[in-house]
Amino acid sequence: MKLELCDLSKTYHGQKSVVQALAPTSFRVDGGAFVTLLGPSGCGKSTALSLVAGLEEATGGEILLDGVKVTGPGAERGMVFQSYTLFPWLTVLENARFSTRLANNKKRREPGDGDAVDRAKSLLDLMGLGDFANAYPRDLSGGMKQRVAIARALVNRPKVLLMDEPFGALDAQTREEMQELMLKLHAHEGTTVLFVTHDVEEAIYLSTRVLVFSSRPGRLIRDFEVPFGASSERRPELKLSAEFTEWKRELFGLLHPGTASHEGRRALLDRLVTPSSEDRHPS
């Protein structure tokens, strides 16, 4: 698996203004990696993800998945959204196996893929939802809904899993549980993940690589390999280590340049009081 973004850019033409959401950006994601796009709101990280998903059209540049140009959405690029997107009329199991009933995926399936229902069930078990296969989404908590959404995106074995602030709407404790689950899942499934967040700690803890974006216009400013080993080796204690804290400090400094100066503090304050989802979906 190889995902390449070549000079990808996106400009929104409003009625009065023109906003460049993503300046020409290039990077490459290798198979099995857990790559996080980190940055403040309005830095184009979510835009980049929707472009890869094929849900929006790029203004310039192109995306290549295994050398093939991406022209629209497809099951080989599964996506998990920040908002809850389970189909409320389907049970947890039916939600999880939704993609296996679709014509495109039936065509794509190979004999070795095994039974679709078994695959869905084993993913639900992995997500700790084995007992809830027949429950409806209305009976689930927010964290459980997102776990089903992740299982649903993985059932069809996507080449890359796109996650747009998937834990953004969850409380702190559930968020940490979800991070543990993500590590477990990445170790187990080995799926390549492209993850979007504005949470520095989440980015370092989960990723093998962090791409830092800055805002207005959104552009890639730094590319870090994270040295904390494979997903299977990471434990919550890692977050308390001196090295981890040092990484946090460094990335925080990148996201909030000039924090020490008066202007910097003002800028930080402005950013903190602005709702973070404000310009995630420009329309």
Place this chain on the structure above:
Amino acid sequence: MLVAGIRIHMALLAREELPVTPADAGARVTTRRTGSAPWFELRRDIPVWRYRLLALTGFVALLAFWAWLSHRDFVNPVFVPTPTSVWEAARDVLADDYLWSDLKTSAVRVTAGFLLAAAIGIPAGLAMGSFKVVEGLFQPLTEFVRYVPVPALIPILMVFFGIDELSKVMLIWVGTFFQLVLMVADETRRVPYELLQVSYTLGARRSEVIRRVLWPAAMPGIFDALRLCNGWAWTYLVVAELVAANEGLGYRVLKFSRFLQTPKIWVYLILLGVIGLGLDIVFRTVNRRLFRWAETVKR
């Protein structure tokens, strides 16, 4: 259902993950309902038996007021007959053959008009809510037609469709179709866009998104729109029958009125109300049964 809900809650607690959805919060309130529930809490549920008792009280109070009013000197008994005289008229009417043929004729008309409106209105509304092109082409047109008073169309309808059943069915169709189309389109647009996006990223084609996502997601709302439209269908039925008919509930009311048989008019009016209420309850019950999954539907 409740027991299953509690079991899920216990399982959740065991996992040290508290449910945070509104649906869960609602379920928790339900379990507390057995005690002395408050009367005047903003938008809070009250026990079912109390709700039904209040509904009954409303009807009894209306009946009592009517009985009181009908015996006053300042009202003309021809206009406001006593409950007793209406009751006697009801026994007469129930013994008459024409009641049943009226009911049958009216029911056939209303059902034909309503089903025709639904059969065309639902697909048209879905298309209008799904595609901006269809919306642009038909929505302003529909809004325009919707504001033309339907009874004013009766002469035109009679020219087009004659004075037989068809013109009555068409009047009911005109009265409900344009409302229904707009409501179905609105319900379709209310389906969260993320549901469509996520379907695409799971590999769905456009036709599959419509069939497997848009349609089931909009269905509870569409069903509720049908319930409202059915009420309007009965209204236009009576309009059609008052103007030109020689059978049917509306026609009979007009005929009673010519002979100043007000008790019988009241019997028919009450009958129309009972039919409406009954259909409404049927629609609501079926809605609850079919769409148990919906977050807004009470268990």
